[in-house]
Every structure is written in C-alpha cells, then in structure tokens.
Amino acid sequence: MEHPILFISVILEALGLPVPHGPVGHTFLEQICAPYMTYTWLVMAFLFFVSKLTVSNLEMVPGKGQNFWEIVIGGLDNFFAENMGRKLTDQFFPMLTTFGLYIAVANLIGLIPGFMSPTSSLNTTLALTIIVWVSHHFIGIREHGLNYYKHFMGPMWWLVPLMLPIEIISNLARLISLSIRLFGNIMAKETLLGILFMLAGAFFAPLPIMLLGVLVSLVQAMVFVLLAVVYFGQAQEHAH
Amino acid sequence: MSDFKKEMMFLLGHYGHIGITFVASIFLGMGAGILLDQKVFDGRTAPWFTFIGLAFGIAAGFKSLFDILWKSSKELEKDKTDQED
Structure with missing residues (x-):
C-alpha cells in the first residue's frame, strides 16, 4: 500500500528532523516526531486557538462562536449531571469534556487528505483509557475508603471465590475494550480510506466511506465519554 | 434531552x-x-x-452483558414510574 502523505511529517523531514517510518521510533526525537504525536499537538493547538478566538471575551448577548460553545458545553454538562450526579460532574467536567472534544476532533481530522487521526494509534487511545480507568478507581476509593473492595465481592459472601476473579477480569477488560474499540474503529476508517484512495480515488470511491467516517467519528467520541461517565457513576454508587 | x-x-x-468487552474478557x-x-x-x-481461566473469562463476559441488561431494564422501569407520576 502506498504511504499516505502527511504534511506535518513532510515539513518536519524538510527541516531535517527524523520522522520514523515504522509505527514507533527508536530515539526520543524520533518518538516525538511520530505522526500521531505531531497530529495530537495539531489537534491540541486547534482546540486551544479556536476556543481562544471564539470565547476569549464573553458577552451577555452571545455571538455565533459563543452560542456554539454554550450549546456544546451546556449539553455535555446536562448529560454528565443526569448520569453521575452534580458533585462528580463539577469535579470531572473539564477532564471528560476535553476528552470528548479532543477525540471528536482527532477522529474527524483524519477525513481530510494530508492529515491523520491520532486516535488511529493504540498509544493515544490506551493513554486516554488508562487515565479514565485510574480515575474511576480513584473515585471509588475516595468515596468508600477501604470498603471499596466490596464492589468486587459479589452479592453474597459464599459467592466470593466465584465472583472475585470474574469481577477482576471484567474490570480489567474495560481497559482493553475501551482502548481497542476506539483504536479499531478509527484505524479501520483510515485504512479503508487509504485503500480506496489508492484503488479508485479518481472515481470518488472513498466518498461514501467518508460520509460513514463522519458518523463513526462522532459516535465513537460520544461512546468513549458515555462509558467513562458510566464507569465514574458506578464507582461512586454503593456496592450491591 | 429528548427521550428518543x-x-x-x-x-x-x-x-x-x-461485543468487544466480551471478547476482551475471554482473552x-x-x-x-x-x-x-x-x-x-x-x-x-x-x-x-x-x-479454568477460560471459564472465568467467559463468565466475566456474560457478567458484563447481564450488567448492561439489568441496567437498561432498571432505567426503563424508572422512566415508566416517572411518567406515571
């Protein structure tokens, strides 16, 4: 398959920086210049500057930009509060909203030729998932103290030898499934687009997949945030 | 947000x-x-x-499936009682 042309990598190579051609680089500089890293920074810069330009000076009568952000932030805030309570929402709203916006933009950016989705690398999605996983245990321990172990003990005491391994396995499976689902969906989208561009790009073959790609990108971002919210809510609830 | x-x-x-949770549990x-x-x-x-590990993995997969089923039926009941009030 032909290698896609990623414009940041082209610019970096022209500047004389080492861009790795495999999935990961060997030296520190190569790892920093890997496409998923550089495009992560691009998405970060995009989110930063767009929000800076649109909502840097808040007004009583909102303009176009402020209206958009008010709908997005207000909708997310309502959704979080419905699913995990007001207290947790106030504490974790910045983190979860950043995840949602970052994943959505990172997924969508891959549809433009010359860009790639940072989320089509397992490194990015696993990093996001580990943060969510660690913080849901943090919430549980903070809420219940040492009694948090009861979450893993099942409903009745004589079922403990059976339920303990099952609960531990299904908890660790969250780590794998959350990261691999996002990575798999986006990587599939990217690969499919690449192959269709190579085979019949002149006949607009990738167009239907691009349409589906928009849907998949938004749905996957939404699902990631939804599941993070559900896990946070479950960790906060009392054990059954 | 609308119900639908x-x-x-x-x-x-x-x-x-x-689907992927099930597979991940088994593996x-x-x-x-x-x-x-x-x-x-x-x-x-x-x-x-x-x-034994395989059996526990399959059990864990079913457990996460049933969790979701129970959760969704509970939410449906809650919505019904909300509407009756």
Whole structure:
C-alpha cells in the first residue's frame, strides 16, 4: 500500500528532523516526531486557538462562536449531571469534556487528505483509557475508603471465590475494550480510506466511506465519554 | 434531552461496546490461565489453569452483558414510574 502523505511529517523531514517510518521510533526525537504525536499537538493547538478566538471575551448577548460553545458545553454538562450526579460532574467536567472534544476532533481530522487521526494509534487511545480507568478507581476509593473492595465481592459472601476473579477480569477488560474499540474503529476508517484512495480515488470511491467516517467519528467520541461517565457513576454508587 | 435521543445514546454506547468487552474478557481470562500454567507452574499443571481461566473469562463476559441488561431494564422501569407520576 502506498504511504499516505502527511504534511506535518513532510515539513518536519524538510527541516531535517527524523520522522520514523515504522509505527514507533527508536530515539526520543524520533518518538516525538511520530505522526500521531505531531497530529495530537495539531489537534491540541486547534482546540486551544479556536476556543481562544471564539470565547476569549464573553458577552451577555452571545455571538455565533459563543452560542456554539454554550450549546456544546451546556449539553455535555446536562448529560454528565443526569448520569453521575452534580458533585462528580463539577469535579470531572473539564477532564471528560476535553476528552470528548479532543477525540471528536482527532477522529474527524483524519477525513481530510494530508492529515491523520491520532486516535488511529493504540498509544493515544490506551493513554486516554488508562487515565479514565485510574480515575474511576480513584473515585471509588475516595468515596468508600477501604470498603471499596466490596464492589468486587459479589452479592453474597459464599459467592466470593466465584465472583472475585470474574469481577477482576471484567474490570480489567474495560481497559482493553475501551482502548481497542476506539483504536479499531478509527484505524479501520483510515485504512479503508487509504485503500480506496489508492484503488479508485479518481472515481470518488472513498466518498461514501467518508460520509460513514463522519458518523463513526462522532459516535465513537460520544461512546468513549458515555462509558467513562458510566464507569465514574458506578464507582461512586454503593456496592450491591 | 429528548427521550428518543437519550435511549439512542444508551443503546449505541452500551450495545456497541459489549461485543468487544466480551471478547476482551475471554482473552484476559484465558491469558491469565496460560500465564499461570506456563510461567508460574512451568507447564506441570498444563491444561487445567488454562481451562479454568477460560471459564472465568467467559463468565466475566456474560457478567458484563447481564450488567448492561439489568441496567437498561432498571432505567426503563424508572422512566415508566416517572411518567406515571
């Protein structure tokens, strides 16, 4: 398959920086210049500057930009509060909203030729998932103290030898499934687009997949945030 | 948020996720069993921990499936009582 042309990598190579051609680089500089890293920074810069330009000076009568952000932030805030309570929402709203916006933009950016989705690398999605996983245990321990172990003990005491391994396995499976689902969906989208561009790009073959790609990108971002919210809510609830 | 949209989000989120959770549970359980068999006991207990791990993995997969089913039926009941009030 032909290698896609990623414009940041082209610019970096022209500047004389080492861009790795495999999935990961060997030296520190190569790892920093890997496409998923550089495009992560691009998405970060995009989110930063767009929000800076649109909502840097808040007004009583909102303009176009402020209206958009008010709908997005207000909708997310309502959704979080419905699913995990007001207290947790106030504490974790910045983190979860950043995840949602970052994943959505990172997924969508891959549809433009010359860009790639940072989320089509397992490194990015696993990093996001580990943060969510660690913080849901943090919430549980903070809420219940040492009694948090009861979450893993099942409903009745004589079922403990059976339920303990099952609960531990299904908890660790969250780590794998959350990261691999996002990575798999986006990587599939990217690969499919690449192959269709190579085979019949002149006949607009990738167009239907691009349409589906928009849907998949938004749905996957939404699902990631939804599941993070559900896990946070479950960790906060009392054990059954 | 409208009821339809909320239900749609719930369905997409949970049922879109359960497939890979199921598979991940099974592989995790079996992986742990193989690890116990081959590394901890050096192959002396050869197939047994693998099978036990596989059974626990499958059970864990079903457990996460039932969790979602119970959760969705509970939410439906809650919505019904909300409407009756």
